[in-house]
Amino acid sequence: xxxxxxxxxxxxxxxxxxxxxxxxxxxxxxxxxxxxxxxxxxxxxxxxxxxxxxxxxxxxxxxxxxxxxxxxxxxxxxxxxxxxxxxxxxxxxxxxxxxxxxxxxxxxxxxxxxxxxxxxxxxxxxxxxxxxxxxxxxxxxxxxxxxxxxxxxxxxxxxxx
Amino acid sequence: xxxxxxxxxxxxxxxxxxxxxxxxxxxxxxxxxxxxxxxxxxxxxxxxxxxxxxxxxxxxxxxxxxxxxxxxxxxxxxxxxxxxxxxxxxxxxxxxxxxxxxxxxxxxxxxxxxxxxxxxxxxxxxxxxxxxxxxxxxxxxxxxxxxxxxxxxxxxxxxxxxxxxxxxxxxxxxxxxxxxxxxxxxxxxxxxxxxxxxxxxxxxxxxxxxxxxxxxxxxxxxxxxxxxxxxxxxxxxxxxxxxxxxxxxxxxxxxxxxxxxxxxxxxxxxxxxxxxxxxxxxxxx
Numbered sequence: 001x002x003x004x005x006x007x008x009x010x011x012x013x014x015x016x017x018x019x020x021x022x023x024x025x026x027x028x029x030x031x032x033x034x035x036x037x038x039x040x041x042x043x044x045x046x047x048x049x050x051x052x053x054x055x056x057x058x059x060x061x062x063x064x065x066x067x068x069x070x071x072x073x074x075x076x077x078x079x080x081x082x083x084x085x086x087x088x089x090x091x092x093x094x095x096x097x098x099x100x101x102x103x104x105x106x107x108x109x110x111x112x113x114x115x116x117x118x119x120x121x122x123x124x125x126x127x128x129x130x131x132x133x134x135x136x137x138x139x140x141x142x143x144x145x146x147x148x149x150x151x152x153x154x155x156x157x158x159x160x161x
Numbered sequence: 162x163x164x165x166x167x168x169x170x171x172x173x174x175x176x177x178x179x180x181x182x183x184x185x186x187x188x189x190x191x192x193x194x195x196x197x198x199x200x201x202x203x204x205x206x207x208x209x210x211x212x213x214x215x216x217x218x219x220x221x222x223x224x225x226x227x228x229x230x231x232x233x234x235x236x237x238x239x240x241x242x243x244x245x246x247x248x249x250x251x252x253x254x255x256x257x258x259x260x261x262x263x264x265x266x267x268x269x270x271x272x273x274x275x276x277x278x279x280x281x282x283x284x285x286x287x288x289x290x291x292x293x294x295x296x297x298x299x300x301x302x303x304x305x306x307x308x309x310x311x312x313x314x315x316x317x318x319x320x321x322x323x324x325x326x327x328x329x330x331x332x333x334x335x336x337x338x339x340x341x342x343x344x345x346x347x348x349x350x351x352x353x354x355x356x357x358x359x360x361x362x363x364x365x366x367x368x369x370x371x372x373x374x375x376x377x378x379x380x381x382x383x384x385x386x387x388x389x390x391x392x393x394x395x396x397x398x399x400x401x402x403x404x405x406x407x408x409x410x411x412x413x414x415x416x417x418x419x420x421x422x423x424x425x426x427x428x429x430x431x432x433x434x435x436x437x438x439x440x441x442x443x444x445x446x
Contacts, residue, residue, distance in 0.1 A: 003168050022169030022212065023202070044162065045200035046267060058240070058269035064199045065270065066192075068169050069214065115265065133351040134264030 007071040011036070012080030020067045027051040027062025029070075030077060038078035038107045042136070049135030052108035053077050059115050078107035087114045089152050097148035101139035108135050113149040121158035125150060164202035168211040172218065175327065179302040181213045182325050189213055191327065193236065193275035196267050221274070221329055226251060230334040232298075235274025235327075240265070242273060252333045254293060254342035254360055258285040261344070264352040274328040277313070280320045280383070283354040287314050288378035289344060290331055291386065292360035297321075298330040307332065314383040341365045343443040346378070347431050349422070355379040356423045357431040359439050368398045368444050375436070380417035380428050387414040390436065399440035407440075408433040 004019040011034060018033055025044075030036045030053065042050035044063045051062035054076040081087050090110050093099070100106045109132065116123050116131035123131065128149045129142070137145060153159045172178040182189060188210035192198060201207045215221070215236070222236040224245050231251040233242060242248050243259035262268055262276075262285050276286040277297055290297070290310035297313045299306055299322055310331075313321045322328065336342075346358030357380055363373035373394055375387040389410030397403040417428035 003166055005169055021166065023164040023166055025163075025199075025203070028163070044203045046196060046263075049264070049266065052266055059266040060270055061196075061266050063203065064196055064267075066169075066195070066199070066212075069192075069195070069216065112266065130351040131265065133353075134266065 005068050005071075007068055009070050009072060010074045012076055012083065022066060022068050024067045025051075025063050026053065026055070026060070026065040026067050026070050026075070029067035030062065030075070033067075036077050036079050038082075040104050040107065042104070047134070047136070048105075049108040049112065050105055052111050052135070054081075054111065059112060078110065081111065081114070087111075089155065090114055090117075090149070093148040093152045094145070097144045097151070099140060099144040099148040105135060105137045105139075109137065109145055113145075113152075116149065117153045117156060117159075121153060121156055123149075123153050128153075162203055162205055164199075165205055165208040167202075167209055169214065170211060171214045171216075175218060175300055175329075176302070178213055178215055178218065178327060179325060181211070182327075183302075185209075185211045185213070186324070191215055191278070193278075194238065194271040195275075196263065196271040197275065197279050197281065215327070224248060230295075230332055233273050233331045233333070235272060235277070235329050235331075237273045239263075239268035239271045239273070239276075243268060251336065252289075252293060254289050254344050254362055255286070255333070257342075258289050258344040258358075258360065261285050261346050261348075261352075261355070261358070267352075273331055277331060278320065278322060278328045280314050280316075280318050282317050282382050283358070283379040285344070285346070285355070285358055285360075285378060286331075288358060288360040288376045288384040290333075291384040292342065292362040292374045292376040293333050293336075294374070295331055295333045297328060298332055299326040300329045301326045305329065310384075311386070317382045337364075339364050339366060340372075341443050343439045345435060345439050345442075347435055354422075357417075357428055357435050359432070359435045360384075361439050361443055363443075365444050369396055370394050370399065370440070370444065371396060377415060377432060380415050380432060385415055387411055387436075389414045394440070399437070399444055404437045404440065407436060411436060 008017045040050035042048035190209040192212040192214040221234040249256045296307040342362040346355035358378035364371040377385040390407040393407040393410040419425035
C-alpha cells in the first residue's frame with residue numbers, strides 16, 4: 001500500500017516539493033532528499049540536539065517532527081543561516097574559541113545559541129548553560145562553547161559589555 | 162531507529178478526527194506536538210497503523226479569559242503558554258512551571274493537550290492543573306465534558322479519557338485575591354525530567370498559609386497531593402517548626418520510586434528541601 005504524501009515547503013528560501021513516507025523525520029528528509037547534511041542525526045529521540053533546525057522561525061528537533069508535518073512550513077538549516085550571514089559572528093567565535101572539535105554538535109549548538117541570544121541579548125553564563133542544556137557535546141566540555149556565545153552576546157547590540 | 166510505517170491523516174475538523182478515531186480504534190494514535198510520541202515511534206515502542214495529526218484543527222490553539230476562568234486550548238505550545246501575558250496574570254503557577262518543561266526546541270512543539278493526555282508521571286503541567294483545581298475539557302462525537310484534574314490522572318500514562326475522546330482545553334478557575342502559587346523542581350541538569358517537582362497554591366494572609374494545595378510530580382504514578390503536609394501547615398507560617406512538621410508528614414504522603422536517577426530516599430529528602438524552598442518563596446513579600 002502506498003502511504004506516501006506529497007508535501008510542499010520552503011527550505012532555506014527555496015520552494016521544495018516531494019512525496020514522502022509519513023514516517024520520515026524532518027532531519028532525514030533534509031539530509032537524504034535534499035542532501036542538506038549539516039543537520040546531524042544523533043540520538044533520534046530528542047535528547048541530543050544535533051538535529052536542531054528552525055521551522056516557521058522556531059527551533060525544533062528535526063528528529064521529533066515528521067517531514068509531512070512541515071508541509072507548508074518555512075524550514076531553515078545551518079546551510080541557510082550560513083548563507084545569509086545571520087550567525088557569522090557566532091561561527092567566527094566558535095572557531096576562535098576552539099568551540100568546535102569533531103563538529104557533530106556544532107550546527108545545533110550554533111542555531112540554539114543564536115536563539116538564546118535573540119531572546120536574551122544579555123544572557124550570562126548561567127542562562128547560556130541552561131539554554132544549551134539540551135544540546136550535547138562530547139568533545140569540548142562546553143566551556144569553550146559557553147565562552148564563545150557569551151562573547152558574541154556581549155558584542156551584539158543590546159548585549160552586556 | 163526509524164519508525165515502522167504508518168498512514169498519515171490530517172483532519173480539518175474535530176468531526177473528521179472522531180471519524181478517524183472510530184475507523185482505527187486503538188491502532189490509531191493522535192499526533193499533537195509529537196515530543197513524546199515521536200520518540201516512542203522512533204524506538205518502535207509503539208507501531209500504530211495510523212497517525213491522526215490534529216495540529217491544524219482550527220480553534221484549539223487559543224488562550225482566552227471567560228467567566229469560567231482561563232481557557233487554554235489543547236494545541237497551545239508550551240512556549241506560547243510560557244510567553245502569554247494572560248497566563249502570567251491569571252495562572253502564574255503555569256508561567257513559572259513552563260520553563261522547566263524540556264528544552265526550548267521541545268517547548269516550541271509540545272502542546273498542553275498532549276501533556277495532559279499523555280499523563281507522564283514526571284510532567285509539570287498535570288501537577289499544576291491539580292494544584293489549581295483546574296478541569297480538563299474533552300470532546301467526543303456529540304458532546305464534551307469537563308473532568309476535574311484531580312480525577313483525570315489515574316496512573317502512569319493513564320487518564321480518565323475514554324476511547325474516541327480528545328482533550329480540547331484546560332480550564333483554570335479564577336483565582337481570588339490573596340491566593341498565591343509557586344512552582345519549582347529539582348533536576349540534575351536543566352531540562353531533564355524532575356527528580357522532584359512541586360506545584361503549590363493557596364491563600365496567604367499575614368504570611369500564614371490556608372487552603373493550601375501541595376501537588377508533587379516525579380514521586381509517584383500521578384500528581385501526588387500531600388494532604389498530610391497541607392494539614393501540618395494549615396494556618397501557620399512556614400517557619401522551621403512548621404516545615405519540620407510538614408516534612409515529617411510528607412514521609413507518609415509520598416512513596417517515591419527509586420531508579421537510576423535517584424533513590425527513593427534521595428527523592429524523599431529532596432521533597433522536603435523543595436517544600437521548604439517553595440513555601441518560603443511563596444510567602445515572601
